Amino acid sequence: DAGVIQSPRHEVTEMGQEVTLRCKPISGHDYLFWYRQTMMRGLELLIYFNNNVPIDDSGMPEDRFSAKMPNASFSTLKIQPSEPRDSAVYFCASSLNGNTIYFGEGSWLTVV
Amino acid sequence: QKEVEQNSGPLSVPEGAIASLNCTYSDRGSQSFFWYRQYSGKSPELIMFIYSNGDKEDGRFTAQLNKASQYVSLLIRDSQPSDSATYLCAAKGREYSTLTFGKGTMLLVSP
Numbered sequence: 001d002a003g004v005i006q007s008p009r010h011e012v013t014e015m016g017q018e019v020t021l022r023c024k025p026i027s028g029h030d031y032l033f034w035y036r037q038t039m040m041r042g043l044e045l046l047i048y049f050n051n052n053v054p055i056d057d058s059g060m061p062e063d064r065f066s067a068k069m070p071n072a073s074f075s076t077l078k079i080q081p082s083e084p085r086d087s088a089v090y091f092c093a094s095s096l097n098g099n100t101i102y103f104g105e106g107s108w109l110t111v112v
Numbered sequence: 113q114k115e116v117e118q119n120s121g122p123l124s125v126p127e128g129a130i131a132s133l134n135c136t137y138s139d140r141g142s143q144s145f146f147w148y149r150q151y152s153g154k155s156p157e158l159i160m161f162i163y164s165n166g167d168k169e170d171g172r173f174t175a176q177l178n179k180a181s182q183y184v185s186l187l188i189r190d191s192q193p194s195d196s197a198t199y200l201c202a203a204k205g206r207e208y209s210t211l212t213f214g215k216g217t218m219l220l221v222s223p
Contacts, residue, residue, distance in 0.1 A: 033210065041215075043156070043200065043215075045212075046211055047213075048210055056210070091155060091156075100158055101146075101158075101211055103155040103157070105154070106154075106155050
C-alpha cells in the first residue's frame with residue numbers, strides 16, 4: 001500500500017512568495033496531521049483534521065498559514081506570504097481512528 | 113502544557129551494547145506512548161508503542177513504561193551501526209487526541 005504522499009519534496013522560494021504544500025493521506029485513514037520540524041523546536045503539530053474537518057489549528061503560527069482538506073484524499077498547507085523563519089521540514093501524517101500516526105517523506109522548505 | 117522531555121544526546125554506544133533511551137512526560141492523562149526512529153533527512157517511522165505499565169518486547173527493542181514516575185524508556189539490545197538515528201518519544205492523551213513529541217535523542221552506534 002502507498003504511504004502518505006507529499007509534494008513538493010523540496011522547495012526553495014523567495015521571501016514574500018506563496019508556498020503550497022500538498023498531501024495525500026493513506027487511503028482509508030480518517031485523521032490527517034500537519035507537523036513542522038526544526039532543530040530548535042522539534043516536531044510541532046500545526047493542525048489536524050478528522051473526516052476532512054479541521055479539529056485543532058492552535059498550532060498554526062499565524063494568519064499567514066492556512067490549511068484545507070477538500071476531500072478525504074487531499075490536503076494543502078499554504079503559507080502566504082512566506083518568511084525566512086518558515087524554513088523547516090513540513091510533514092503530513094495520517095492515522096486511522098486517531099491511533100498510530102504514519103508520516104510522509106516531508107517537504108523541505110527553504111525561504112530566502 | 114503537555115511536554116515530553118528527552119535528552120538530546122548524542123548517546124554513544126559500541127556495537128553490540130545495549131542502548132537505553134529515556135523520556136519523561138508531564139501530562140498524567142497520557143494513555144499511550146510511542147517510539148519513532150528518524151534517520152537523518154528522513155521521516156519518523158514507528159518502532160513500537162506501549163500503553164500498559166511494564167515492559168513490551170519486539171525483537172531487539174524493549175519499551176518500558178512507569179506511569180507512576182511518568183517515565184518511558186526504549187532499550188535496544190545488540191546495537192548495530194544501522195541503529196544510529198534520532199529516537200523520538202511521543203505521548204498520546206485520551207482517545208482521538210494527538211501525539212506530543214519530544215525533541216529526540218540522537219543515538220550513535222560505533223563499529
